Amino acid sequence: MFEKLKEVEARYHQLNSQLADPQVASDPNTFRKLAKEHALLQEVVTTFQRYKSVEGEIAENRDLLSEDDDDAIRQMAKDELERLNPELDALALTLKRLLLPRDPLDDKNTYLEIRAGTGGEEAALFAADLFRMYARYAERMGWKIEIVSTNETDRGGFREVIALIEGDSVYSRLKFEAGTHRVQRVPDTESQGRIHTSAVTVAVLPEADDVEINISDNDLKIDVYRSSGPGGQSVNTTDSAVRITHLPTGLVVTCQDEKSQHKNRAKALRVLQARLLEREREEQRQEIEAERRGQVGSGDRSERIRTYNFPQSRITDHRIGFTTHRLDEVLGGNVDELIDPLIAHHQAEALQNLN
DSSP: OOHHHHHHHHHHHHHHHHHTTTTHTHHHHHHHHHHHHHHHHHHHHHHHHHHHHHHHHHHHHHHHHHHOOOOEEEEEHHHEEEHHHHHHHHHHHHHHHHHHOTTTTTTTTTEEEEEETTHHHHHHHHHHHHHHHHHHHHHHOOOEEEEEEEETTTTTEEEEEEEEESSSHHHHHHHHGOOOEEEOOOOOTTTTOOEEEEEEEEEEEEEEOOOOOOOOGGGGGEEOOOOOOGGGBBOSOOOOEEEEEEETEEEEEEEEEESHHHHHHHHHHHHHHHHHHHHHHHHHHHHHHHHHHHHHOOOOOOOEEEETTTTTTTTEEEETTTESHHHHHHTTOOOOOOOHHHHHHHHHHHHHHOO
């Protein structure tokens, strides 16, 4: 671990120098990229420096305890060691946590999709409650939220609402919110005062990057032939028409608009790139749809990650057995109360797997 920490510290100091370079500062994209990396490493380096400082203090106090004959100084050293040793252990644990592999998607902007499951109008009303909760949380976090589409009910609920949330570390904070959320409360239309149980599904999807299409020449079969006009009439006596076959996919593109073979080839390649890009995006959409289905299940009441019980003002996360009775505060946007224990649990499991 300490070799890794030394590498991180060296990289941090390198970034300090690079960020102070006027040439780097004049390039906004490079500066932004380096500044982001610098910010990610700063907590690790600060914690490591404190660890080394505490380690040094412990060594000094151990020397005093073993070498000094003054009882008062020895007692002072003993008291210091009782204070410093637990701090060193806590710092070591923090460093292990900070060195855990980061999810490459954590910094992505995120699509939040909320849909009413079983429970009819009551489920739709709770879907609206959840959306307001996440919108208030986004505002607290300084994120930008943009509604992509909604399907509202007559009473102000949502059969479905989709929003894009943009900001720092959005996906890292929201990714554990995916699944079925169950609500237990007395609907306004319930005259007997009976508690109804409904369900809402939440999907949390990182924004997909545009796919870059790099075509290898080895994947192409290029045929040239004479272009022809209507009815087979030849319009060119040279082999200027181009047919490109993309061997891995079988896609075929032809172009004979230009008299120049090179221009036809360039046009055909651009068309092929566009088609391959669309193909990649479609595969991406299918993967996202598969992920969505995996996240939300069927929307049945029995499939739940969390239950919101209004009569008891209680929220229970069934994945980690966490319960809070601050339902109003959470629905008001204090979602950290639910998210922080989930992240801590995930990190504890990851640390355990390292041992």
